[in-house]
Amino acid sequence: MSKEVEVNKSPRSEDRRKGGDRRKVHTDPATLPFPDRRKGERRQMDRRIVSEEEKKEIGKKIIPDGEDG
Amino acid sequence: MIPNQSNNSIFSDAAEDLGVEKKIFAIASGKGGTGKSTFAINFSLALAALGHEVILIDADLGGADISNLLGISTPRYTMKDFIHGEVTYLAEVLESTPSPKLRLIAGGSDIVSISNPLYQQKMKLIRNMSQLEADYIIVDLGPDISFNNLDFFNAAPVGFLITQNIDPIILGFYRFxxxxxxxxLKQEFKKEQYILNIINDFQNQGWSRKRRNLIGSIRAASREVHGRLEMVLETFQPKLVFNKVESNAAKKTADQMFSFILENFGFRMQTVGYFPLDRDVERAYAHSEPFLLRYPKCHVAKALFELLVVAGLNKTNSGERIESFSQFIRYTKIEAPSWQFLKV
Structure with missing residues (x-):
């Protein structure tokens, strides 16, 4: 005599078990300024967009009004 | 000061190319108070005055004020309604303006949740923008370097950057x-980890004279990506508008910046407009009115017309080319009476 096995033991409702977790927010890890711990990085990286040296270089490019000869 | 009015300008070609798709212009600056929204409003009005269907989108999420500047103090719908899913399509939040050809999508200000939309919400917004029915779509972005602004800017086929010849504003423009x-670049090469590593190294180590050749490093890494890299360099060509110009110094600064950018990043830029310092603009701004309607003959209105010429946008919707500023004024004067505040 076969006994019917109860498959559905999950406390979650039927519709919750369909598909992936839709609450997950997909973010490109390459754009985040946090250390990648899988690579052993520990400190937060300097993600300044413009460095001090660059700022100085740009500063030289700006010709102020009145100094254009 | 009149910019180079070459008929073969890159911009004209880009504008022509846009014929097959939506003509979307993103307007950014990288710094607040450069005149970005004022430019967006008057640029939109100029195109609407020439008879084109124009939609102006205030995408300064969280800091929107274009509706105020247009004298529409309480728009019925805002971007908030779309982002929060209260309406299905972006077209449902279109707001009419006194100009029959210009419609507005007001940004919802004073609401924290919409200034940081989720990735999916942002992508939905970008998809919906390209589905809007209009001849031109002008997207006014926020002043900061947020991923929102960068993604909206990159999603538009043509990007304008508004700057002034002042150190912190030029730096803000350069940073953006x-x-x-x-x-x-990261979006293009998101599947090539070794290219991403080069870009990340470049970002993490900072810029220096020795290490600055980002494009050279990518080229040297693999021949397979050359074609796509060239495509990025050819299509990434933001157009610069210098605002509050007082002398020829702005042009010299622009030339210096462009050669610096070409040398370090390999893409070309072009100045499409020099807007002179003009008290009429401030006077119109103080009344929350577009300068193009209040002072249609002012110096900046002329500079705006010259920009349309350089950009190849000095055409009416029937295809007639507007060759002179006096002819352009006639169109803007026809537009003006629609606006209630100008009747008073």
Missing amino acids: LKAAFVRR
């Missing part, structure tokens, strides 16, 4: 430009 370009 560099961040947008790096983000564009």
